[in-house]
Amino acid sequence: MKIVVCVSHVPDTASRIKVGSDGKTIDPAGVTYIINPYDEYAVEEALKTKEKLGAGEVVVVTLGSENSKETIRKALAMGVDSGVLLKDDNQRDSFGIAKALAEEIKAQGSQLVFMGKQSVDYDNSIVGQLTAELLDYNCVTVCVKLEISGEKVTAEREIEGGREVVETSLPVVITCQKGLNEPRYASLKGIMAAKKKTIEEKSAASYTPKSEVVGMNLPAGKQPGRIVGSDASAVPELVRLLKEEAKVI
Amino acid sequence: MVNKILAVLEHREGTIKRSGFEAASIAAKLAKDLNTFADAVVVGDAISNINEVSKYGVQKVIHLKNSELANYSSSGYTEVITNLAKESNYDILILSNTSLGKDLAPRLSIKLEAGCVVDCVKLNLSGSDLILTRPTYAGKALIDVKILSDKKVITLRPNVFKAMAAENSAVAELVVKEISGVNLRSKVTSFKKSVGKMDVAEADIIVSGGRGMKGPENFHLIEELAEALGAAVGASRAVVDAGWRPHNEQVGQTGKTVSPTLYVACGISGAIQHLAGMSSSKYIVAVNKDKDAPIFTVADYGITGDLFEIIPALTNEIKKVKQS
Numbered sequence: 001m002k003i004v005v006c007v008s009h010v011p012d013t014a015s016r017i018k019v020g021s022d023g024k025t026i027d028p029a030g031v032t033y034i035i036n037p038y039d040e041y042a043v044e045e046a047l048k049t050k051e052k053l054g055a056g057e058v059v060v061v062t063l064g065s066e067n068s069k070e071t072i073r074k075a076l077a078m079g080v081d082s083g084v085l086l087k088d089d090n091q092r093d094s095f096g097i098a099k100a101l102a103e104e105i106k107a108q109g110s111q112l113v114f115m116g117k118q119s120v121d122y123d124n125s126i127v128g129q130l131t132a133e134l135l136d137y138n139c140v141t142v143c144v145k146l147e148i149s150g151e152k153v154t155a156e157r158e159i160e161g162g163r164e165v166v167e168t169s170l171p172v173v174i175t176c177q178k179g180l181n182e183p184r185y186a187s188l189k190g191i192m193a194a195k196k197k198t199i200e201e202k203s204a205a206s207y208t209p210k211s212e213v214v215g216m217n218l219p220a221g222k223q224p225g226r227i228v229g230s231d232a233s234a235v236p237e238l239v240r241l242l243k244e245e246a247k248v249i
Numbered sequence: 250m251v252n253k254i255l256a257v258l259e260h261r262e263g264t265i266k267r268s269g270f271e272a273a274s275i276a277a278k279l280a281k282d283l284n285t286f287a288d289a290v291v292v293g294d295a296i297s298n299i300n301e302v303s304k305y306g307v308q309k310v311i312h313l314k315n316s317e318l319a320n321y322s323s324s325g326y327t328e329v330i331t332n333l334a335k336e337s338n339y340d341i342l343i344l345s346n347t348s349l350g351k352d353l354a355p356r357l358s359i360k361l362e363a364g365c366v367v368d369c370v371k372l373n374l375s376g377s378d379l380i381l382t383r384p385t386y387a388g389k390a391l392i393d394v395k396i397l398s399d400k401k402v403i404t405l406r407p408n409v410f411k412a413m414a415a416e417n418s419a420v421a422e423l424v425v426k427e428i429s430g431v432n433l434r435s436k437v438t439s440f441k442k443s444v445g446k447m448d449v450a451e452a453d454i455i456v457s458g459g460r461g462m463k464g465p466e467n468f469h470l471i472e473e474l475a476e477a478l479g480a481a482v483g484a485s486r487a488v489v490d491a492g493w494r495p496h497n498e499q500v501g502q503t504g505k506t507v508s509p510t511l512y513v514a515c516g517i518s519g520a521i522q523h524l525a526g527m528s529s530s531k532y533i534v535a536v537n538k539d540k541d542a543p544i545f546t547v548a549d550y551g552i553t554g555d556l557f558e559i560i561p562a563l564t565n566e567i568k569k570v571k572q573s
Contacts, residue, residue: 013502013522017389026390037503094355094365120502122385122392124367126355129323133359138435139323141352158497159348160451162442164321168435178503179496210364214380215393222528225549227540232562234552238534239566241550246532248454248511249478249567 001056004105005046006115006131007039007075009068013120017218024213025091035071038116040183041176043075045146046114048181057081059108063100063204065089076194077186083197084108086204094122096207098130103205105135111171117142118175128175138168141175251377254280254287255339256307257330257357259349263319265291265298268345270305270412272405275372276343277306277415282374289421290333292326294319299423306415308422315428321349322436323356329428331360341379346404354404363400370409387502387525407451408508447481449500454511457483457500457527461516461537461556465493470560471515477567483507483527485517501526516556519544536560 011017012032020027035043046058060075062068063086072083086100105113113132118125125141132139138153140146144163145156151170156163158177186194228234228241242249256276258269273289280287288309289302294316302310313329334342334357342357344350346368358365370391371382381394381403396403449455456475458468468482475482484494486501500507502522512530517523519535519542527533528547535548536556545551552559 011386013387013525014520015386016521017386019390024392026386095358120387123387123506125351126365126367129352129355130359130365133327133356139356140435142348156441157348161446161448162440164437165439165441166323166435167438168324178499210358210398211366211394211396213392214395216385217391217393219384219388219391219529222533222547224546225533225551227545227551227553229552229554230540231552231554232558234554235559235562235566238550238552238563239570242511242532242534243570246511246549248532249570 001053001112002108002110003046003050003056003058004061004108004110004113005039005042005058005075005080006061006101006113007043007071008036008116008119008121009033009062009064009071010036010119010121013037019216019218024216026216033067033070035074036116036119038118038120038176038178041178041180042114042116043078043080044181044183045174045176047079047184049112049148059084059110061086061101061104063088063092063097069199072199073194074186076197077190078184079190081197083199085199085201087201088204092207093209093211094124094126094130095210098127098134099207100204101127101131102134104202105131112148113137113173115173115175117177125175128173132173135171135173137171137173139173139175140166140168142177143174144177144179146174146180251283251285252338252340253285254283254341254343255334256287256289257342257344257350257353258289258291258302259345259347260291260293260296263293263295263297265296265302266345266347267412268347268405268407270302271407271410272343272345273302273305273307274412275405275410279341279343279372281306288339290330292318292329303421303423304414305412310421310423312423312425313428314425315431317431317433318428320437320440322431322433323352324434325431325436326353327356327360328432330357334361340400342402344402344404346406350404354402358402361400361402362398363402364396364398365402366394366396367404368406369403370406384506387506387522388529389525443497449481449483449498449507450505452481453509454478454480454513455483455500455507455509456480456513456515457485457517458488458494458515459485459517460487461518462488462493467557468494470557470564474513474560474564474567477564477571478511478513480511480513485523486520514544514548515560517544518542519547536563
C-alpha cells in the first residue's frame with residue numbers, strides 16, 4: 001500500500017509575529033520555520049502503519065517554495081521513503097492547497113492519507129476535509145486513535161468533553177491530533193539516509209481561489225494589570241476584586 | 250444580491266447547544282443587513298429545545314429527521330444539508346466553529362462550490378462585500394478575509410457572538426422533513442465521555458497549572474480550586490509534554506485556544522505560545538513566584554509568591570465567598 005503524508009512548513013510556535021510590508025502576510029525576517037507540529041504525528045502514524053503492514057511505501061508531499069524542502073528532509077530523516085515538492089511560491093487559500101494535494105494523491109494512487117489536524121500558521125483545520133471531498137474519500141479529523149484492518153477503519157476523534165468513535169473505510173484521509181502517538185526522533189543514520197532519498201519537484205495544480213486575505217493586523221495588546229500582593233495575605237483582596245470589580249465570581 | 254442564509258445548528262444528544270443559537274442569531278442579523286432572510290436547520294432525531302430557535306429571528310426552522318442521524322455522521326450530515334441548500338438555494342451557510350462545525354463546514358463548501366472561512370470573530374459588510382475577521386497563529390495576528398465565490402460557508406468562534414432574541418419576533422415556522430436512505434459511509438458509533446471533567450474548550454472559567462506546580466502529585470491543588478470555582482482544569486505545554494497532565498487539557502498554540510471569562514494561571518511563566526492561546530480571556534489572574542514572568546504582562550490581577558500557600562488560601566476564600 002502506498003501511504004501519502006502531507007506536511008507543511010510553518011513558523012515555529014515560539015515566533016513573534018510581525019505584519020509584513022504588504023499588510024496581508026507576516027514579515028518572515030527572523031522567523032524560524034519548522035515542520036508543522038501536528039504533521040509530526042501524521043508522519044509517525046504513516047510510518048507505524050507501514051511497519052505494521054510489513055510492506056508498502058510512504059511518500060511525503062508538501063506544497064510550498066524551495067525552502068519547504070527542509071521540512072520534507074525532516075520527514076525523510078524520520079523514515080519516510082521519498083518526497084514530492086509541489087512548487088508554488090505564492091500563498092494559496094485552503095482550497096488551493098487542497099486542490100494541489102488532491103491532484104498529487106490521485107497521481108500517487110494512494111488510498112490512505114495522513115496530515116496534521118491543522119497547520120499552526122493559518123489555523124484553518126480544513127485542508128484535510130477539503131482534500132478528502134475533492135477525492136471523494138472518507139475523512140476522520142482530529143484523530144487520537146486509529147485502527148485499520150483490511151478496508152475497515154475505526155478511529156477515535158477528540159471532541160468537546162470526550163472522544164467519538166468513528167467507523168469508516170478506505171480510501172480515507174486522517175487528520176492527526178497530539179496524543180495519537182509519540183513521534184520518533186530522526187536518528188543520525190536517518191538523517192544521513194535522508195540525504196540520499198529523492199525529492200521530486202512538480203508544479204502544483206492550478207486553481208481558482210475562493211477566498212482572499214485583504215488585511216492582517218495584530219490584536220490590541222492587553223495592558224498589564226495590578227499586582228495584588230506577594231503572599232497568601234493578598235488572597236481576600238484578590239477575591240474581592242474578582243467579585244466586585246471583575247464580577248466574575 | 251444575496252439569496253437566503255442558512256444557519257446550521259448543532260445539538261448534543263438532542264439538545265441544541267448555545268453556539269447553535271449564536272449561529273441562528275447572527276444568520277438572522279446578517280440577513281436583515283443584506284435585505285434577505287435566514288432559516289435554520291437541525292439534523293438529528295428528537296430535538297428537545299427546537300422551539301427555542303424561533304425567537305432568534307429566523308423565518309423557518311427545518312428539522313431534517315432520521316433516527317440514524319441522531320449521532321454525527323460526516324457523510325450523512327454533508328449529504329442532507331447539501332441537498333437542502335441546493336434545493337432551496339441558500340447562498341450563505343453559517344455554522345459554529347466546534348468540533349462538528351469544523352469537520353462539516355469544509356465538506357459542505359466543496360459540495361456547494363463555496364468558499365469556506367472558519368473561526369470568524371467578526372463579520373463586517375463593506376458595501377456588498379462580506380469581510381470576515383479571524384485569528385491566525387493562535388491569535389498572534391488577525392486576518393480579514395473576503396470570500397470570492399457567490400456561495401459561502403462560514404463558521405463562528407463560539408462565545409464571541411451573542412445569541413440575541415429578535416426584536417419583533419414573529420414565530421418561526423417549524424418544518425419537519427423525514428429523511429430516508431442516508432449515506433452512512435462514516436458514522437459515529439459511540440461517545441467516550443472524559444470522566445467527570447469539564448472541557449477547557451467549552452468552560453467559562455479555567456484554572457491552569459504549569460511547571461511551577463513542581464510535579465503531577467500537586468495538581469490536586471489546581472483541581473480543588475477548579476472545583477470551588479466550577480472551572481475546567483487546563484495545563485501548559487511543558488507539563489503535558491512531561492506527562493503530568495493529559496494533552497486534552499493543554500492550552501496554547503499546539504493545544505487549545507481558549508477565551509473564557511476568567512483564566513487563572515498557576516505556576517505558568519507565560520511562554521509566547523501559551524499566551525497566544527489564552528490572552529483573549531476576559532479576565533486573567535496569575536499566581537507565580539517570579540515577578541518578571543511574562544504571564545504578568547497579560548494578567549489583570551497577579552499575586553507574586555509561593556503558589557503552594559496562595560492556591561489553597563484562594564480555594565478556601567472562594568468557598569467562603571460562594572457560601573455567603
